[in-house]
Amino acid sequence: MTILGRAEIIRRIKSGNLVVSPILTEEQIGAASIDLRMGNVVLMVRARGASHVDPAATMTKSGTAQDYEIEVDRQQKHERYEIPFETKFLLHPSSLALVPTLEWLKLPPDVLGTVTARSTWAREGLSIATATLIEPHYEGIATLELANLGQIPIALYPGLRIAQIAFARVGGDTLRPSRGQFSRSFEPRQGDIAKDDGAFIPRRP
Amino acid sequence: MTPLEFLQEEFDNVGRALGETLRYDYGPERSRPYYDECVARLARIKTAIPKISANQLQTIRDRLDELSSLATWIWLIERSHLGEFSWPFAEELRDMAKALLAEKNLKGTAVNPIIHIIAEGEGYQIVYERQVPTPSGEHRFAIIAFPRPLKHHVLLHTIFGHELGHTALHTTGSGGAGGILQSRVMTALTASGPMASSTKMTSWLNHASAPTEIRSELTRYSASSGQPYSFENFFRQQWLDELICDLFGLLLFGPGFAAAHQALLKPTHPNPYKIALFAPTHPPYAVRHKMLVRVMQLLGWDRPVTNKKHKTFHYMERELLTYVLHDQYTPWSTLFTDQQLKRAIKGIQTVFSAYGSLGYKQPSADTLGSLVERLTNRLPPIVAKIDSIGKPQLTRVEIAQTLYAGWVYWLGRKHLAKQDPLSFFLTNRLCDYALLQQRAINMTISWGSN
Numbered sequence: 001m002t003i004l005g006r007a008e009i010i011r012r013i014k015s016g017n018l019v020v021s022p023i024l025t026e027e028q029i030g031a032a033s034i035d036l037r038m039g040n041v042v043l044m045v046r047a048r049g050a051s052h053v054d055p056a057a058t059m060t061k062s063g064t065a066q067d068y069e070i071e072v073d074r075q076q077k078h079e080r081y082e083i084p085f086e087t088k089f090l091l092h093p094s095s096l097a098l099v100p101t102l103e104w105l106k107l108p109p110d111v112l113g114t115v116t117a118r119s120t121w122a123r124e125g126l127s128i129a130t131a132t133l134i135e136p137h138y139e140g141i142a143t144l145e146l147a148n149l150g151q152i153p154i155a156l157y158p159g160l161r162i163a164q165i166a167f168a169r170v171g172g173d174t175l176r177p178s179r180g181q182f183s184r185s186f187e188p189r190q191g192d193i194a195k196d197d198g199a200f201i202p203r204r205p
Numbered sequence: 206m207t208p209l210e211f212l213q214e215e216f217d218n219v220g221r222a223l224g225e226t227l228r229y230d231y232g233p234e235r236s237r238p239y240y241d242e243c244v245a246r247l248a249r250i251k252t253a254i255p256k257i258s259a260n261q262l263q264t265i266r267d268r269l270d271e272l273s274s275l276a277t278w279i280w281l282i283e284r285s286h287l288g289e290f291s292w293p294f295a296e297e298l299r300d301m302a303k304a305l306l307a308e309k310n311l312k313g314t315a316v317n318p319i320i321h322i323i324a325e326g327e328g329y330q331i332v333y334e335r336q337v338p339t340p341s342g343e344h345r346f347a348i349i350a351f352p353r354p355l356k357h358h359v360l361l362h363t364i365f366g367h368e369l370g371h372t373a374l375h376t377t378g379s380g381g382a383g384g385i386l387q388s389r390v391m392t393a394l395t396a397s398g399p400m401a402s403s404t405k406m407t408s409w410l411n412h413a414s415a416p417t418e419i420r421s422e423l424t425r426y427s428a429s430s431g432q433p434y435s436f437e438n439f440f441r442q443q444w445l446d447e448l449i450c451d452l453f454g455l456l457l458f459g460p461g462f463a464a465a466h467q468a469l470l471k472p473t474h475p476n477p478y479k480i481a482l483f484a485p486t487h488p489p490y491a492v493r494h495k496m497l498v499r500v501m502q503l504l505g506w507d508r509p510v511t512n513k514k515h516k517t518f519h520y521m522e523r524e525l526l527t528y529v530l531h532d533q534y535t536p537w538s539t540l541f542t543d544q545q546l547k548r549a550i551k552g553i554q555t556v557f558s559a560y561g562s563l564g565y566k567q568p569s570a571d572t573l574g575s576l577v578e579r580l581t582n583r584l585p586p587i588v589a590k591i592d593s594i595g596k597p598q599l600t601r602v603e604i605a606q607t608l609y610a611g612w613v614y615w616l617g618r619k620h621l622a623k624q625d626p627l628s629f630f631l632t633n634r635l636c637d638y639a640l641l642q643q644r645a646i647n648m649t650i651s652w653g654s655n
Contacts, residue, residue, distance in 0.1 A: 010595045016582070021589035022597070022642050024649045029595040040641060084292060085648060102645055104585050104638065139583060159645055184583075186634055 004111070004167040005032050012108070019106035019139075020165070028161065035118060035161035039100035039141060041187040042089055043078040050077050055194040056201050074190050089156045091126070091148045098188035100141035102159060107138045109175070112168045115142055121162050125150020128163045136174040140185040209259045212268055216254060219272050219279065220247055226282045238319045239282060242344055246275050281323060281348055289324035290351040293640035294359045297604045298322075298349060301457070302369060304560040306333070306347055308376045308383075318345045324353040331368040333375055347372060358633045359640060360611045363465045366454025373453065373556065374446060382556045389552030390449050393545050400445060400540055406436035410480075414537045418478040426482045434482055444488045448540070449549070451493050452500060456553050459565030460506055461608040463497050463529040464616070477534060491534035498532045499539070500546055511570045518574045521617025525609075528616050568606040576602065576610035580632065581621055585639035586610050587646065599646050607643065611636040 004012070006029055012018035020034050028035045050057075050073055058070060078098070083089050091097055107113055113134035117126055127147040134142055144163050148154050156162065194201055206214070223243050250271055257264050299320045306318045318333075332348040349368075355361055376383035395401050399409035410419060411434075426434045454462045471477075474490035487493075501507050507530055511519040541549075557564035568576070576586040586607055588600040611632055618626040627635070 006595065010591065010593065013591055014593065019582075019584060021584065022587055022599075022646055023589065023591050023595070024597060024599065024645065026594075026596045028597075029591075037645075082292060084296070085644060102642065104642070106582070106584065159648070184631075186638060 002169045003032050004169065006030065009034065009167065012111075017108050018111060018167070020103050022103065030164065033164040033166040034103075036115065036142065036144070036163040036165055037102040038144070038156055038158050038160050038162050039102045039187070040083050040085070040158045041100055042081045042083055043098040043188050044081070045096065046077060046079045053193070055197065058192060058194045059198065059201055077190060083158050085158050087157065089158075090153045091146055091156055092153045093125070093148050093151055095148060097146045099144050099146060099156075100185070100187045101144060101163070103141070105134065105138060105140065105142055105165075107134060107136050107167075109136050109173075110170050111136055112170050113138070113142070114166045114168065115144065115163055116166075118162060118164050124154055125152075126154055126162065134165070135176075136170055137176075141187065143185065143188040207259055208262060208265045209257060212254060212257070212265050212272075215269060215272050216247075216250060219276050222276065223247060223279050226279060229283065238344070239278075239321050239346070242319055242346070243275060243279055243282075245343065246271075250275070278346055281321060284323040284325065289353055290322060290356055291359055291362065291637050291640070292322075293637065293644055294362050294604070295322045295349065295351070296644070297640065298362075298365055298369070301560075301563060302331075302347055302349065302372065304563065305369060305373050305382050305556070306345075306376055308345075308381045316344055318347045320347050320349060322349045322351070324356070325350045328352055329362075329364050329368055331365070331372045333372040335375070357630070357637045359637045360461065360608055360615070360629075360633050361465045361469060363458040363462045363605070363608055364454065364469055366457040366462045367450045367466070368454075369457065370450030370453030371446065374449065382559075385552060385556045386449060386453075389555060390452070390549045391445060393548035393552060394445060394448065394541060396545060396548075398541055398545065400441065400448075403436045403438040403441050406441050407434065409537075409540075410434065410436060412537065414535070416478050416535050416537060418476055419480065419537075422480060422482055436485075440485045443486050447487050448493065448496060449553075451497060452546075452549055453553055455497055455500055456550065456557065456564055458605045459567070459609055460501060460525065460529055461605055461612050462565075463501060464525065464612045466497060467494065467529060478538075488540075489538070491538040492540055495532055495534050495538045496541065496546070498530050499541075499543070500550065501530065503543060503546055503550065506567065510567050510573055515570055515574050517620050517622075518577045518613070518617075520620045521577060522573065522613050524617035524620070525613045562603070565605045566603065568602070568609065572600070572602060572606065573610055573613065576607060577614050577617075579639075580610065580614040580627065580635060581623065583627060583631075583635070585635045585642055586614075587639050587642050589642075599650050601647055601650060602643055604640060604643075607636060607639055 009018065009029060009032075013020065013023070020036075023029065023034070024037070057073065081089070089097075105113065115128065115132045115134065117128040125148050127149050128144050142163075142165070146156075146162070223240070226240065250268055253268060257268065299322065302320050303317055306320075307315055308318075309315055327350070329352060330350045332346075332350065334345040334347070349365070351362070370386075373382040374386050399405050409415075410423065423434050451466070454466070458465075470490055470493070477491040477494070478489045480489055498507075507526060509519060509522040509526060511522050513519055554564060572588060575588050579586045579589075588598075588602055590598045590600075592598060614627070615629055615632050
């Protein structure tokens, strides 16, 4: 596995092979990564929402009334906030927030992206160390899973560089049978944790 | 409970309702001026109540009406949810409205309107408070209402140019948008031709060249009312307002407005000549369309900014122009001479020039090409380039130009070699996201120049 260096990243962006846009400042491209900025939507788990996460609760029986309940649970799990620029969002200790990047990404077939926190922010307790891989062929915003591991709330503003993405060259064919469930996302959304694992999950009566 | 006691009760209720609006998050700071204005109006009513005696029934009724009106505005605070409309577009519209609708109060002090944005189930509208600003410094409310189902349809949102025209027409004070539109544009459009008087309008309707749909409508009217149709001056004024607002929207958003105008209005006007003679509030669609086509020609917007060198993008742009310029309607639908239209255009441009960068400017061929190319690659249409050392070349692109590119992509997509064109919805979403990214680009440029 080869990590793309700055010159290779710039070369690919200029040729249109790799898209991370907009790049707003020269400093945004590092030695072997690109900083990502916080976008304008925040999803937070609702206090009065689901009691726990259970893949079995997301199994559907198409066409039954149960679908309505599942959809309600899914859609009401999070509180959704749109945060315009120059607006503060407070991330409290131990809480998790899903936010999009401001940048739109488009990865070529031979490149894998890895998203991590920027060390500047990590020192304040901001963690972005959950789902970090972005597959080849992906296009859309990247979802950042923010957690505050510190003791005091962190104020965040859309447009801030809070994460970074590094790119690795992938060998072999990367085509998959179906498009990833989050491809062409414009904002974070609830994933399907039961997808393709039905064999192992009990059905509702 | 006496009427005066009821008034006091209603006052307390409205006050409580206003207080409870603070429980909810409507977005950052944007509802503060609106809230403060409601508080100020409530305070004025509070001052008046102790001076009212129990037998002043008409005064009690008047105060109740004021409270009822205030309650309506308070209710609208709660209808504002950032997640229900495209706020990048709304912010652009807010900036335009703030500039266009500023007016002077009775003291001669400039007063900005309070722009509030909501999403409703109904169509596009801007509700502008009719009450003139008072010496006490009250601001007028202007409510911009997006149709809720069209949350991301920024290409269609250009129709707000028409609604903004209506609001601008109602501003007061010399030197303001309303004054200029009345004195320059209205005068130009009524200087000659059918719109010069209601008598001439009646003659125009009865002209031998009128389409059969009109003649049939006139015959039906005479048969049911027992008298020949006579066009009322009230409706002539309404037609003028509508036509001026169409011009206003076109000059504000460019051909993207004409595309949205056609996309939204043509399906709802199966008979393009229909007038609805008993209450003809709007000109027939054919008249409105024909005027927009002619104005685009007079402005040179009927010619593509790209040329054959730009290949596919040029053919795509030509598709858009063919769509908006297609005019199948009879010459009878022409209400104004070129001279009248030129004077009207100049009048509206005078309004825009007072506010800096307002008004559509055609993009350069390179800019348009870059934006459309981004859409063909399923990317938000911004100009996003970096040089060989990774330094970004940031470019301001005006909202109307971004949306023009969106229409060029959508109407010209058949020329694309790729077989997987974006849906109209996805085209809109990418344009919507581009407006958000463009805002970040503009902020960075402004920051760098400080």
